Amino acid sequence: MALWDDMMDKLRALEIFLATCDGGSFAEAAKTCNTDPSTVSKAITRLEAQLELTLFQRSTRKLRTTSAGKRYANTVRKMLQDLSVCEEELKQRNDSPSGILSISAAVCYGHLYLRPLLMAFCQRYPDITLDFQVSDFHVDIIDADIDIALRTGYIKDSRLIARRLSPMDFLICASTQYIKKQGIPRCANDFHQHNWIGFRIKETQQLQPIFLPNEEGEYVPYELKRSHITDDGEAMAHMCADGFGFAQLPHFLAKKGLDSGELVSLYPHFRPPTPDNGVFAIYAKRDYLPEKVRVFIEFIQSSLKDMDETTNHTWAENWQPLVNFTTASYQ
Incomplete structure (x- = not known):
C-alpha cells in the first residue's frame, strides 16, 4: 500500500511539474491542478530534491525552466501521454468484446x-x-x-x-441392440448379470462410483464388476452405443445417443447431492x-x-426412462 501511495504521489508531482512548465508560474499551475501555489511550490521542491536537479530558476518576477527541466519535461510529457493512451486502449478493450x-x-x-x-x-x-x-x-x-x-x-x-x-445429471444407458439381446434389468441387483462399462478418472486413476436405485427409488452406490474400463468419456458413450454393456453417463455424453435412438436409458436421472x-x-x-x-x-x-x-435443471429431468420407479419394476 505504501508503494502505491508513493507512486500516486510521484504521478501527482509530475502533473504539477508539467503544469508549472506550461503555465510559467506556481499560481498558474495551481489553477490548472486545482490546488494552491504553496502546494505547487512544495511539490516542485520535493521533486528537485529527489532528482538532485534544479528544474526552475526562480526570481521575484519570473520562473524560468532550466535546460535540465526542459529535457525532463519532454520525457515526462511523453511518458504521461503514453500512459494515458495505454489506459484508454485497455479500457476500450475491456469495455468491448474484442x-x-x-x-x-x-x-x-x-x-x-x-x-x-x-x-x-x-x-x-x-x-x-x-x-x-x-x-x-x-x-x-x-x-x-x-x-x-x-x-x-x-x-x-x-x-x-x-x-x-x-x-x-447421470443416466443408466445401454444400446438398443444390447437390450434386445440381453433383456431389461428390472432392479439394481439384476445388473450383476449384465456387462458394465466403467470409467477411470484420469487424475486420480480411481473408478467412478456407480449409483443405482434401491426399492424405494433412492440412489445408492453399488459394487458391480466392470466388464470393460475406459478413461475417456466419449469412448465410454461409443462403447455403450456399440453394445458393450451398460454405462452411467453424464447427460451431455448421453444426449446424442438418446436423441438418435442408439441408446435407451433405464430409471430417472441421478443427480449427485454435492455442492x-x-x-x-x-x-x-x-x-x-x-x-x-x-x-x-x-x-x-x-x-x-x-x-x-439452466442453473438448476437439465433436459434429463424430463426424459422418459425405459424402467421407472414402480412396484412392477421390482417384481
Missing part, C-alpha cells in the same frame, strides 16, 4: 457441447479471437493466463469465481470483468437454455 479469449474446457463437454456453439459465437462477436484448449486436467487458470474454464465440478480457490451453468456437482464457468475474481468474458458467459447460458438446461 481480443483473444482463452478458453479451457473439459474434453467431453468441450467436444460435445461447447465446440458446436463456437461458430455462432464468433459470428456474433467477430472481433474476438478464440484460443480453445481442451483438457481434463485441472490447471491454474491464473498462472496459465486462461480467461475462462468450463469444468465438471470445481476446486475451491478464493482467487476464482465458479458460476454453475447446469447440474450434471460441486454441475458444469461450471470458472474465471478469475476481479473488480472489472472483461467484456469478452461476460458476453461469452451470457452466450453459453442462452445456448444452454435453448437446450432446456
Whole structure:
C-alpha cells in the first residue's frame, strides 16, 4: 500500500511539474491542478530534491525552466501521454468484446457441447479471437493466463469465481441392440448379470462410483464388476452405443445417443447431492470483468437454455426412462 501511495504521489508531482512548465508560474499551475501555489511550490521542491536537479530558476518576477527541466519535461510529457493512451486502449478493450479469449474446457463437454456453439459465437462477436484448449486436467487458470474454464465440478480457490451453468445429471444407458439381446434389468441387483462399462478418472486413476436405485427409488452406490474400463468419456458413450454393456453417463455424453435412438436409458436421472456437482464457468475474481468474458458467459447460458438446461435443471429431468420407479419394476 505504501508503494502505491508513493507512486500516486510521484504521478501527482509530475502533473504539477508539467503544469508549472506550461503555465510559467506556481499560481498558474495551481489553477490548472486545482490546488494552491504553496502546494505547487512544495511539490516542485520535493521533486528537485529527489532528482538532485534544479528544474526552475526562480526570481521575484519570473520562473524560468532550466535546460535540465526542459529535457525532463519532454520525457515526462511523453511518458504521461503514453500512459494515458495505454489506459484508454485497455479500457476500450475491456469495455468491448474484442481480443483473444482463452478458453479451457473439459474434453467431453468441450467436444460435445461447447465446440458446436463456437461458430455462432464468433459470428456474433467477430472481433474476438478464440484460443480453445481442451483438457481434463485441472490447471491454474491464473498462472496459465486462461480467461475462462468450463469444468465438471470445481476446486475451491478464493482467487476464482465458479458460476454453475447446469447440474450434471447421470443416466443408466445401454444400446438398443444390447437390450434386445440381453433383456431389461428390472432392479439394481439384476445388473450383476449384465456387462458394465466403467470409467477411470484420469487424475486420480480411481473408478467412478456407480449409483443405482434401491426399492424405494433412492440412489445408492453399488459394487458391480466392470466388464470393460475406459478413461475417456466419449469412448465410454461409443462403447455403450456399440453394445458393450451398460454405462452411467453424464447427460451431455448421453444426449446424442438418446436423441438418435442408439441408446435407451433405464430409471430417472441421478443427480449427485454435492455442492460441486454441475458444469461450471470458472474465471478469475476481479473488480472489472472483461467484456469478452461476460458476453461469452451470457452466450453459453442462452445456448444452454435453448437446450432446456439452466442453473438448476437439465433436459434429463424430463426424459422418459425405459424402467421407472414402480412396484412392477421390482417384481
